[in-house]
Structures are given as C-alpha cells and as structure tokens.
Amino acid sequence: MVFVLLVFVCVLAFANGANDNCKGVATLVGFGAARPRQALIWAAVTTACGAVVSYWISGALVDKFSRSLFEAGIALDHGFFVAVLFGALGWVLIATKSGLPVSTTHAITGALLGAGLVAFSGAGIRWGFLVDKFAKPLALSPVLSLAVVFLLAWPVTRLVRRYSSACVCVVPAQQPAQLGGAAGALTMSAAAPAGATIVTGYGGACEAQPAIAAATGSMVASAIHWFSSGMVGFARGWNDAPKIAALGTVAAAAVAPESGRPLVFLLVTAAMAAGGLVAGASVLETLARKVTPLPLAESLAASAVTSTLVSLASWHGLPVSTTHVSTGAIIGAGLKNNAREVRWGKVGEIVLSWLITLPVSGVLASGAKLLLGWL
Known part of the structure; x- marks a missing residue:
C-alpha cells in the first residue's frame, strides 16, 4: 500500500x-x-x-x-x-x-x-x-483576478502604447548623433561609458545609428512578459x-x-x-x-496579476487554484481588449x-x- x-x-x-x-x-x-x-x-x-x-x-x-x-x-x-x-x-x-x-x-x-x-x-x-x-x-480568486486584470489593463495599455516605440542606444562618441529627421527625435546624454554616447529617441531613431548596443520599449515589455510568466x-x-x-x-x-x-x-x-x-x-x-485574443498589454497585466495573487496566497498558506486565477485573468484581459x-x-x-x-x-x-x- x-x-x-x-x-x-x-x-x-x-x-x-x-x-x-x-x-x-x-x-x-x-x-x-x-x-x-x-x-x-x-x-x-x-x-x-x-x-x-x-x-x-x-x-x-x-x-x-x-x-x-x-x-x-x-x-x-x-x-x-x-x-x-x-x-x-x-x-x-x-x-x-x-x-x-x-x-x-x-x-x-x-x-x-x-x-x-x-x-x-x-x-x-x-x-x-x-x-x-x-x-x-x-471561490473568490477567479473573480478577484478577473476584476484586477480588467482594471489594471487600462493604465498598462497606455504605458505600452506610449513607450513601446521608445529606444535607447549606445553609439561611439566620435559618431555624431543625427538629431531629428524622419527616423524620430533623438536626445544625446553625457551619462555614457568612456568613448561612447547614449542616445534616446522614438520610432526607428536608434536604427539610424551605428549602435554598440540598443534596447527598445517593446524589448523591455517582452522581457517583463517572460519574467511575469515565469513568476506564475x-x-x-x-x-x-x-x-x-x-x-x-x-x-x-x-x-x-x-x-x-x-x-x-x-x-x-x-x-x-x-x-x-x-x-x-x-x-x-x-x-x-x-x-480570447491577447494583445501585449493585456497579456502583461494577466501574467503580472496571476503571479502576484498566487504568490500572496502561497505565502499566507491559502490553497487557491492557479487554474482559476489564471483563467480569470485571461478572461479579464479579453474583456478589456474586446468583450x-x-x-x-x-x-x-x-x-x-x-x-x-x-x-x-x-x-x-x-x-x-x-x-x-x-x-
């Protein structure tokens, strides 16, 4: 036995x-x-x-x-x-x-x-x-996750839309940044490693630079998405x-x-x-x-809320269902996107x-x- x-x-x-x-x-x-x-x-x-x-x-x-x-x-x-x-x-x-x-x-x-x-x-x-x-x-966890995701997705959506096209790149100091232009407005910063310049901008601005390294808002959002999913x-x-x-x-x-x-x-x-x-x-x-279809902002909100609620429940010894929390979060994200x-x-x-x-x-x-x- x-x-x-x-x-x-x-x-x-x-x-x-x-x-x-x-x-x-x-x-x-x-x-x-x-x-x-x-x-x-x-x-x-x-x-x-x-x-x-x-x-x-x-x-x-x-x-x-x-x-x-x-x-x-x-x-x-x-x-x-x-x-x-x-x-x-x-x-x-x-x-x-x-x-x-x-x-x-x-x-x-x-x-x-x-x-x-x-x-x-x-x-x-x-x-x-x-x-x-x-x-x-x-009983309460799926309802709570649905409501929190539905409310949280609104500010997350605004942030993603505002900063998804933002970019930061490091270019050689001897290479002057091409400020302005169709690629997007650029701003140069002195806070950079020796022999390099940090350039920030929007749209395809950084793509026009011979960058040593670059990051975009969408890359940061994707990294957060992967991290929050892993936390779930x-x-x-x-x-x-x-x-x-x-x-x-x-x-x-x-x-x-x-x-x-x-x-x-x-x-x-x-x-x-x-x-x-x-x-x-x-x-x-x-x-x-x-x-439901899941755009980036709604996906981020659903992952973040699910991981937070389940972690808090685990810390306090509450036997919640990850299934209920995550499904409620996905439905809440779908309601925010398009019911x-x-x-x-x-x-x-x-x-x-x-x-x-x-x-x-x-x-x-x-x-x-x-x-x-x-x-």
Missing part, C-alpha cells in the same frame, strides 16, 4: 503538471511571444523552482492537505490517501485529455471530502474550516507541490522517517515538470488560442468543468474508499 500511495502521488503530480504548468505561459503563446514548446520548457523550469522552494516555506499548505481538514484524533491510514489520490487523479487525467484547464486543488479537496464521508460519515470533517480556508479562497510558474509550483506532497507524507514517514519528506517533494517536483513537458500542449492550446472576441462558449465549458470537479472527484474517491474497504 505504501508503494501504491507513492506511485499515485507521482502520477497525480504528473497530471497536475500536464494540466497546470501552462497556466502562466499561455499569454506568451497567445500573444505570439513564444512557440508552444519554448513556453512549456520555461513553465517546467519555473514550476520546478517554485516546487523546490516550497519544501522550506509550505508548512501551512502541507498541514491543510494532510490533517487540518479533519478533527483531531481521526486516524488517516494509507488506504484513505490512496482513495483520495485516485479520486483527484482520475478527474485531472480526464480533464487534461479533454484539454480543459481544471483545478488540482479543487480535485484534491473534493477527493478528501468524498473519502472522508465514507470513512467517517462526515462527523470528522471540520466544515467551518473547510468553508473559511478552502471554499472562500477557491514559480508561484504555481510553490502553491501546488505542497498539496500533492502532503498526500504522500504518511507513506514517506513509513518508508523513511528522516528523509521521507524531502524524497516526496523531489518526486513531486520532477513529476510536475515532466507532466507539463510531455502532456501540457492540449490545455495550453485551449488557454492560449481558444478563449465580443471572448469565446463565451469555451468559457462556459471551462466553468462547467470547474463546477463538476469537486463532486466528480468526491465520487471517485468515495468509490475507491468503499472498494478498498471490501478488499
């Missing part, structure tokens, strides 16, 4: 990576800043980094998904966690195969409830704790790895009391990264191309998959728990 439990933990982490790794980089692909394979590699690397860091700063999340949902003194054996993993894993695999971005957090929560209802008839479940620490963050992956690994690892802590303690916990985190980290690389393309396609271009049919499919995640996972877990009880 210990071996089965560890295998299920790894498979759930793999399925989680396949469904969730792409949530941060979908805006990169949607805008055209990265090819799908590039985006998935970036997502795998940043998710793995977040998962590794979570080993040291995720005690609250590990506790919530291993013991805190149940009353003190309730015995949770290996069979219980196998049933929970089966319930969560079954639904996440089905959704990933269908290209639906569902919440592993929701699936684990539903599976915990389903197995708990069979094992303890509901008497051992802390219902108030469930509402305050699980239900509220999960980091925050996601930070928030999700402890939830999955928590389900394997019982087995880890039985196998190796001292080194079991780091072993489980290592397995979860590797499986999450591999899942996104091997099987993440389907959900990436849904979020990047089937929900008529949001594909509401696909949005409806995604929301429906969210609504049925908890009951389906619960039914699968309760069935697994009943079956294990008969064996």
